[in-house]
Amino acid sequence: MAAVSIFYDLADHIAIGLGAILTPANLFYCFLGVLLGQLVGALPGIGVLVAISLLFPFTFHLEPTSALIMLAGIYYGTAYGGSTASILLNVPGQASSAVTCLDGYPMARQGRAGVALFMTTVASFVGASVGILLMMLFSPTIAQNALRFGPWEYFSLMLLGLIAASTMASGAPAKGIAMVILGIVLGLVGIDVNSGVGRFTFDYLPLYDGISLASIVMGLFGVPEVIATIRDVKKESFVTRSISYRSMVPTRDDMSRSWAPMLRGTAIGSFFGALPGAGALVSSFMAYALEKKVARDPSRFGKGAIEGIIAPEAANNAADQTAFIPTMTLGIPGSATMAIVLGVLIIHGVTPGPKLVVDHPDLFWGLVMSFWIGNVILVILNIPLIGMWVKVLSIPYHYLYPVILVFVCTGAFFVENSSFDVVQVLVFAAIGYFMRILGLSAAPLILGFILGPMMEEHLRRALLLSRGDFWLFLERPISATTLALSLAVLIWAFAAYFRSSRAAPKMPAVETES
Amino acid sequence: MQSRDYRDVMSGAALLVLGCAITIYSLFTYPIGSITRMGPGMFPAVLGGILGVLGCVIGIPAWFRSGEMPEIALRQLVIVLLSIGAFTILLEPFGVVPAVTALTVGAVLADDEVSVKGALILVAIMALTTVLLFQKLLGVPFQAFRWPL
Numbered sequence: 087m088a089a090v091s092i093f094y095d096l097a098d099h100i101a102i103g104l105g106a107i108l109t110p111a112n113l114f115y116c117f118l119g120v121l122l123g124q125l126v127g128a129l130p131g132i133g134v135l136v137a138i139s140l141l142f143p144f145t146f147h148l149e150p151t152s153a154l155i156m157l158a159g160i161y162y163g164t165a166y167g168g169s170t171a172s173i174l175l176n177v178p179g180q181a182s183s184a185v186t187c188l189d190g191y192p193m194a195r196q197g198r199a200g201v202a203l204f205m206t207t208v209a210s211f212v213g214a215s216v217g218i219l220l221m222m223l224f225s226p227t228i229a230q231n232a233l234r235f236g237p238w239e240y241f242s243l244m245l246l247g248l249i250a251a252s253t254m255a256s257g258a259p260a261k262g263i264a265m266v267i268l269g270i271v272l273g274l275v276g277i278d279v280n281s282g283v284g285r286f287t288f289d290y291l292p293l294y295d296g297i298s299l300a301s302i303v304m305g306l307f308g309v310p311e312v313i314a315t316i317r318d319v320k321k322e323s324f325v326t327r328s329i330s331y332r333s334m335v336p337t338r339d340d341m342s343r344s345w346a347p348m349l350r351g352t353a354i355g356s357f358f359g360a361l362p363g364a365g366a367l368v369s370s371f372m373a374y375a376l377e378k379k380v381a382r383d384p385s386r387f388g389k390g391a392i393e394g395i396i397a398p399e400a401a402n403n404a405a406d407q408t409a410f411i412p413t414m415t416l417g418i419p420g421s422a423t424m425a426i427v428l429g430v431l432i433i434h435g436v437t438p439g440p441k442l443v444v445d446h447p448d449l450f451w452g453l454v455m456s457f458w459i460g461n462v463i464l465v466i467l468n469i470p471l472i473g474m475w476v477k478v479l480s481i482p483y484h485y486l487y488p489v490i491l492v493f494v495c496t497g498a499f500f501v502e503n504s505s506f507d508v509v510q511v512l513v514f515a516a517i518g519y520f521m522r523i524l525g526l527s528a529a530p531l532i533l534g535f536i537l538g539p540m541m542e543e544h545l546r547r548a549l550l551l552s553r554g555d556f557w558l559f560l561e562r563p564i565s566a567t568t569l570a571l572s573l574a575v576l577i578w579a580f581a582a583y584f585r586s587s588r589a590a591p592k593m594p595a596v597e598t599e600s
Numbered sequence: 601m602q603s604r605d606y607r608d609v610m611s612g613a614a615l616l617v618l619g620c621a622i623t624i625y626s627l628f629t630y631p632i633g634s635i636t637r638m639g640p641g642m643f644p645a646v647l648g649g650i651l652g653v654l655g656c657v658i659g660i661p662a663w664f665r666s667g668e669m670p671e672i673a674l675r676q677l678v679i680v681l682l683s684i685g686a687f688t689i690l691l692e693p694f695g696v697v698p699a700v701t702a703l704t705v706g707a708v709l710a711d712d713e714v715s716v717k718g719a720l721i722l723v724a725i726m727a728l729t730t731v732l733l734f735q736k737l738l739g740v741p742f743q744a745f746r747w748p749l
Contacts, residue, residue, distance in 0.1 A: 309684070484711045500734065503740070
């Protein structure tokens, strides 16, 4: 009986979602989102974070549902676009497609670029579909249970999210955590809701509204990325400039080799995508490593093995979809990109969390159904229009970056129609560049910036309700488990770092975006 | 290769100074409150303290190991920042077209790849895009041209 009622509920939710998404405006924003996502995703030098930060100011004046649909479309659209550059140029369009280069580019050199592009699109769609299905099945249950969470649980969960995201991503864990804290302090700038005191405003009036999300994101990611890329950009050489439809048809051997990696990749991506910190990047690498391990002949990898592109692409797309589960049902984002989605929702006056799923079913299920529509559009955009994406890839970076800078400045101005926001971009661009030089990554800072004020609020409420007693954090089972997990992640991260730094003392810190 | 990892020594020192500054400023400027009723100063003061400790964790071991200092792309950094600055200064008194022109011309100078002709075409396209897309279509209250007098 219970199973039957779940399906009734699901049918209900699908109907609500379709009702919300099937309006001309929302369909248009879904299409626009995935198109832009695919476009900037394919361009090397513009990562998903830069893409989102460039484009999200233009969603500020939309309805919350339309804004969310478009923003999400940009996000998962980049995952489709990312593999195109990996295969044709041997340069990943996205960090999470980096591993696709290993076998995708050799395939292209063997004249099999068409098959590679076609099969990665199929794998991406399969991965995304499973991710969406999981979101549809689990979100209502998670939200129902999370309705009982108090400020203790929220504080602990946010702490776990911040620690996991900042220590697992890249480089030294101490640096990641330091950046989270710096982000939290920057998030506190402005009027304190509890006391009405303006914090870190230095009596400068525009600072009372706090730091603009658009400015800090574009300043820390967009501009330093441009400055660093202008000089380092390489002359790309195409393997194939035109790809015929005939060349896309996979052989029987390709098909029989692909289905198992597709499923394994999807499983890895779905699981790790929902966890904070891991996400699409880590799951794509894990999927590749697993394929190499289970393969009968591991020496084929790196020389154009189709399993080596199928598994990571299925994994990163699945992870991109399941990353929405904690963000939407708990209000706790696992990556900086998801934190930006959350931040935009807050600006729209929508508080993410379990109440969102229950109180705004149209928004939540509209988003979920837009995933289906967006993914179908992406498959349609990808396969017949592949020639166009190849042309996009051949735009040289020296024509691209002035356009990026114009978008950064106009976008920052657009949010509040204030030049002070552009000044903020300038300041954060300078800070962001030096952070890059010093190996301090900006993604955890953004996460702290968005989650920090909420964490302080939950902490204050928790201590007020328990009359200053910290033990309640450990007496409540979910909060205690989460805190224990946070501590475990922290210890594990430091131990792993010290072990690796002793084994390979000069290991370069990989700058990653997530 | 240098005998000390100055990159991490510097980031550690910067974080230590920043953390101490945040804590001291919060303690002296805002009410601390009690654990039960936290004042606006307590959370940032604690965070500043943790930041300072992390600064030491990052900086002190770095003093005793070798490391490399990445090169700073000085030309690109200065030119890009100056271009954005020019955009900000020109935007309100003179309008968006001069601002975008300055930004695009400036940005192009960060690199030697674009020819004069290419730069002019780029400026024309960007000026047209900002006016048509942002001002007309998205309704950003830009003025295309202004004269402050």
